[in-house]
Amino acid sequence: MFFPILKAQSTKSLTRSVGYLHAQPKRVRGLVRDPATFLQSPCGKAYDIQSTSSLKTYLGEEYALDDNLLLQVLTHKSFAHGMKPFNEKLSVHGSQFLKHKSAIHTVNSEKGISALGSLESRKTLSTDILAAFVKQQGFADVIYWKKRDDSITDPTQSGENSIKAGVLEALIGALLVTRGAGVAEKFVFEKLLSENSKDSLVNIVRAQA
Amino acid sequence: MNSLIRTSARKSLRQFSTSSIKFNSQQIIASEEQALKSAPLVALHERLNLPSSYKLGTLAQALTCRSSYKQELAHNYGLNILGKNFLTYYVSEHILATYPRLPLPVLNAAVASYISSDSLYAVGKYAWGIESDDTTALSKYLNEEAKEHSLGKLRFLPISQTDEAGVTKLSSRDRKSIHPAAAYALGVRSIIGGLYLSTKSEEVTKKFIQDHILSRKLDISKMFEFEQPTRELSRLCERQNLEKPVARLISETGRKSDKPIFVMGIFSGENKLGESYGSSIREAKIRASVNALKNWYLYKPTTVSVPSDKDYKPSVVDHGIVIV
Numbered sequence: 001m002f003f004p005i006l007k008a009q010s011t012k013s014l015t016r017s018v019g020y021l022h023a024q025p026k027r028v029r030g031l032v033r034d035p036a037t038f039l040q041s042p043c044g045k046a047y048d049i050q051s052t053s054s055l056k057t058y059l060g061e062e063y064a065l066d067d068n069l070l071l072q073v074l075t076h077k078s079f080a081h082g083m084k085p086f087n088e089k090l091s092v093h094g095s096q097f098l099k100h101k102s103a104i105h106t107v108n109s110e111k112g113i114s115a116l117g118s119l120e121s122r123k124t125l126s127t128d129i130l131a132a133f134v135k136q137q138g139f140a141d142v143i144y145w146k147k148r149d150d151s152i153t154d155p156t157q158s159g160e161n162s163i164k165a166g167v168l169e170a171l172i173g174a175l176l177v178t179r180g181a182g183v184a185e186k187f188v189f190e191k192l193l194s195e196n197s198k199d200s201l202v203n204i205v206r207a208q209a
Numbered sequence: 210m211n212s213l214i215r216t217s218a219r220k221s222l223r224q225f226s227t228s229s230i231k232f233n234s235q236q237i238i239a240s241e242e243q244a245l246k247s248a249p250l251v252a253l254h255e256r257l258n259l260p261s262s263y264k265l266g267t268l269a270q271a272l273t274c275r276s277s278y279k280q281e282l283a284h285n286y287g288l289n290i291l292g293k294n295f296l297t298y299y300v301s302e303h304i305l306a307t308y309p310r311l312p313l314p315v316l317n318a319a320v321a322s323y324i325s326s327d328s329l330y331a332v333g334k335y336a337w338g339i340e341s342d343d344t345t346a347l348s349k350y351l352n353e354e355a356k357e358h359s360l361g362k363l364r365f366l367p368i369s370q371t372d373e374a375g376v377t378k379l380s381s382r383d384r385k386s387i388h389p390a391a392a393y394a395l396g397v398r399s400i401i402g403g404l405y406l407s408t409k410s411e412e413v414t415k416k417f418i419q420d421h422i423l424s425r426k427l428d429i430s431k432m433f434e435f436e437q438p439t440r441e442l443s444r445l446c447e448r449q450n451l452e453k454p455v456a457r458l459i460s461e462t463g464r465k466s467d468k469p470i471f472v473m474g475i476f477s478g479e480n481k482l483g484e485s486y487g488s489s490i491r492e493a494k495i496r497a498s499v500n501a502l503k504n505w506y507l508y509k510p511t512t513v514s515v516p517s518d519k520d521y522k523p524s525v526v527d528h529g530i531v532i533v
Contacts, residue, residue, distance in 0.1 A: 103294040113406060177516060
């Protein structure tokens with residue numbers, strides 16, 4: 001049998017007050033850093049809603065998304081130790097949707113089901129091609145992430161390509177979650193898989209070949 | 210006389226194993242006439258309630274793995290990829306719509322619980338009753354089994370599970386041979402791929418996945434494992450701009466006995482985030498933190514709709530897991 005305590009324990013909690021002693025440019029161990037020093041992209045762009053403008057312009061009215069969601073799309077898990085909304089799950093959702101629609105696109109095309117799993121089909125959705133697409137559209141500079149090692153400059157080794165590919169997948173995921181499968185499908189077919197669009201993934205693969 | 214029988218048997222066996230069904234040199238799908246002669250194939254088609262547009266030949270193709278000895282028959286490689294994409298997307302869409310805040314490792318585990326090879330093996334073998342074609346060509350010949358009979362069975366080259374006593378294996382494992390669970394998973398995925406190919410309808414395929422794969426019960430709440438629940442909860446409250454979580458004793462009994470029970474609650478300001486019990490205050494506090502975290506991660510919208518629904522209503526967009 002339980003005996004409820006008549007008087008609840010003190011509701012006050014101790015709060016630790018931390019004084020900011022911003023030591024710039026060098027970091028001092030034990031001191032809280034000024035958020036402005038680390039809330040920026042590797043290219044030096046401050047973490048700000050204004051930075052989504054290039055992505056906003058690219059999407060236009062047809063595929064418009066909320067500014068905060070766009071900022072989340074551009075933010076990787078490694079940024080600010082995950083304290084800002086990041087794109088991990090949007091990216092997973094978008095990646096699966098892209099693969100799903102790409103398979104349907106291939107099956108319904110002239111190539112048919114035999115083209116599924118082919119080298120060209122796999123290359124179209126590869127990390128490098130998705131990263132090339134993001135770079136081409138010009139919103140690579142405003143991607144917020146933290147390099148594990150600043151000395152690595154090769155984008156395939158530093159994880160940069162994977163981060164860029166993740167942003168494109170997250171964009172598809174964001175369209176899917178907020179606008180539904182119809183809009184996301186239109187975006188995928190029109191912007192990514194169409195042969196008529198010169199910037200599409202299919203045409204990037206052909207150009208690289 | 211004996212030699213005559215042996216020669217005749219060898220000739221028939223060769224015919225059976227290499228050209229049991231007359232096909233062209235190209236890999237082709239078995240014709241409907243041939244497929245209709247396979248009782249297991251017709252029965253499977255009926256059992257799965259597949260539409261009439263789903264040809265028996267396509268179903269036979271879905272059951273033919275690349276490692277099958279019937280090389281002349283079209284195999285299920287492409288159908289498997291198509292089916293896998295459908296399965297992965299619709300299963301994860303369903304889980305994400307039901308639990309929008311589910312952490313990615315738990316989401317992956319939940320998706321795997323539905324569509325891993327072992328799960329699909331159980332579906333294929335025990336729910337759908339697909340048989341594997343594991344009788345030898347000699348047995349088939351001696352049993353006078355119809356050539357088309359095996360079209361309704363799963364055909365693959367299995368990994369030899371046991372070593373024969375006294376037999377030394379000289380060659381390495383055949384690279385094409387696969388585990389039965391993997392073969393069954395290929396078959397199930399290919400049947401789903403074949404359904405889309407036959408109907409060209411995403412709605413029909415989605416319904417089939419809902420009926421056969423997502424209809425199984427899965428308790429996601431048992432998939433969580435927190436290393437530092439109190440710290441994670443504190444971090445979560447900080448990120449969500451909530452007041453710091455405070456543990457309060459709600460009730461207790463038998464403090465001085467050998468079996469005390471404490472009931473603790475975790476509060477953020479006036480709001481109770483979680484509650485649980487324990488044989489010590491510390492245990493109860495940790496359990497209450499876990500309860501609070503589960504309440505957060507297992508949030509479920511009142512009306513669940515998935516993005517592929519026509520009347521889809523957007524729900525919560527998750528900000529990501531808490532990194533401790």
